[in-house]
Amino acid sequence: MSQLSTKHLLGIKNLTLDDVQLILDTASSFKEVINRPIKKVPSLRDITIANVFFENSTRTKLSFELAEKRLSADVVNFSSSSSSVKKGESLVDTVNNILSMKVDMVVMRHSSPGAPHFLSRNVKANIINAGDGTHEHPTQALLDAFSIKEKLGEIAGKKIAIIGDILHSRVALSNIFCLKMLGAEVMVCGPITLIPKYIASLGVKVELDVKKALEWCDVANVLRIQLERQQIKYFPSLREYSLYYGINKRLLQQLNKEIVIMHPGPINRGVELNSDVADSEHSIILNQVENGVAVRMAVLYLLAGQKS
């Protein structure tokens, strides 16, 4: 198979196993390209891409922009905080005005779950979801899968624990869909108040004890506590969260095995992850960021071939 089954990347839920494997295989080729002295290829010359961000981002925004430039696309960046959205312009009007300037593809981050899905039904362009509220973050899950495969050789049969604020995490949901599709066993772990009730119906194990989760897993994907999305108190204090769920070197030393530590970033150092783990030989956090460029190049390249 050399084509995706879809013209948009809205979520992992909307992809087939063939789609995911095609993206990961294509990303391997682009990883080789971006490690050459000349990192640029002409694949998307004459394609114009708008990065439309209604929410803050460091990794995803820069990584998409680099991916676009390394594919020779023309790039425009939109940030809602300095735009006419502040004067009341709607999402569809905003994007349709950007598309009038002969833009072909839109990469969008939005705080509302489903915003990219809504947009895909109302505008004529390829839409790529760069994170929609608490719903999905498909390119993060793809780069996480790519990084696990790169580190461990394969994903099928591996035990992956996703630890932390599962309730507010789009990374958790996209990772669950992606890793289960690729044959991994998946566990979620965190305080019961941060674990959605529906989660077991997705075929994942649920564990409240972080030590047991670490003993079980080959890979721990540690998530940020998303205070900005929490309207009520889900645990007494950050100090207490850190005491019961924070991952530090002492916890890892108690295991009779080596595990891989991941985090999508940004890290709350000293809350969900201590620096003695985040910066240790167990961590592949910066490899995840590096791989994000190759994975996003693959997504853009494949979707650009799906214009009709």
Ligand code: CP
């Ligand atoms: N992982 C991630 O989405 O990071 P940013 O919010 O910085 O893009």
